[in-house]
């Protein structure tokens with residue numbers, strides 16, 4: 001499965017099998033986390049067999065056997081949330097290609113139970129539950145191309161391909177509060193106001209880049 005194919009295959013999964021993540025699969029994940037940290041300056045970490053972050057939650061969508069998660073943390077800068085979205089989604093899509101399922105979680109978890117594992121100076125943006133799916137996810141209801149774009153002049157295929165991939169991105173409460181602009185032949189992505197929309201921005205930026213096959217500015 002390619003990363004582009006992973007974009008089509010991915011849906012949030014909240015119910016997992018009681019199954020460890022180990023061996024080669026664990027190593028692939030850990031290597032990619034190390035690569036993301038080296039590139040971004042974040043301190044992303046994988047926590048295995050730690051059910052305390054997500055146990056027994058009343059939140060929308062009930063979690064089961066959510067024993068493993070990725071914590072997205074880093075220095076408390078203006079860009080922490082976008083960067084967490086961008087690199088977190090890179091991990092989500094890689095996970096999909098190796099048979100793992102995920103769910104972004106920014107609200108419905110016990111933040112203190114994760115924060116206590118982190119070092120001073122590491123601020124937590126969100127976590128991503130990860131594991132082998134017990135119950136598959138399903139496609140989200142989506143806004144249309146027209147609702148999320150603003151363009152001037154002719155629209156190239158790569159832009160349409162980028163938007164198509166962006167509309168498949170996970171966003172907090174499925175809000176899709178972003179706009180993708182094409183001006184003078186250049187694309188950019190921006191977040192509208194909404195809960196966690198700066199994390200969404202990084203996620204959407206990553207999806208657009210995979211779909212379009214070229215970098216896009218985030219504003």
Ligand SMILES: Cc1cc2nc3c(=O)[nH]c(=O)nc-3n(C[C@H](O)[C@H](O)[C@H](O)COP(=O)(O)O)c2cc1C
Pocket residue numbers: 010011012013059060061103104105106107108109126137138139140168169170171172173174196199200203
């Ligand atoms: C930044 C962010 C935060 C999220 N927080 C939560 C959460 O706290 N609890 C939860 O159950 N789902 C959470 N989600 C998952 C979204 O509800 C889900 O991505 C959205 O409904 C779209 O569905 P899909 O991921 O299956 O495409 C979050 C997603 C994102 C991107």
